[in-house]
Amino acid sequence: MSNLLHELKETFSEDELIAHSHHKRLEHLILTLRNLAVAVAVVLFLASLFHVPYSSILKAVAYFFGAGAYFCEILLLTDCLTTKMPHKEMFMAYCFGPMYILLGLSYLLGH
Numbered sequence: 272m273s274n275l276l277h278e279l280k281e282t283f284s285e286d287e288l289i290a291h292s293h294h295k296r297l298e299h300l301i302l303t304l305r306n307l308a309v310a311v312a313v314v315l316f317l318a319s320l321f322h323v324p325y326s327s328i329l330k331a332v333a334y335f336f337g338a339g340a341y342f343c344e345i346l347l348l349t350d351c352l353t354t355k356m357p358h359k360e361m362f363m364a365y366c367f368g369p370m371y372i373l374l375g376l377s378y379l380l381g382h
């Protein structure tokens with residue numbers, strides 16, 4: 272059980288990700304913002320499943336939070352845009368971030 276808790280802590284803290292950073296304080300803030308953006312996106316998507324009024328707006332805002340999370344991921348992986356990463360490693364963030372913005376806009380315009 273303690274091993275499982277340790278693994279969960281490592282998964283959510285990601286101290287290793289910012290251990291070699293030149294911007295440790297800033298990246299810790301970005302990591303926190305990314306995790307919050309993901310959590311808000313999940314809550315909004317779940318709320319939109321209950322056919323509440325304006326569920327398409329909830330989905331749009333959730334997609335915008337998801338795009339923000341991908342932008343934070345890009346900042347984390349590139350050490351605040353100071354390190355060039357191979358496109359193979361950045362493919363998801365580069366593709367899904369803009370796609371989430373387009374999906375959010377489609378939900379807003381379709382409302």
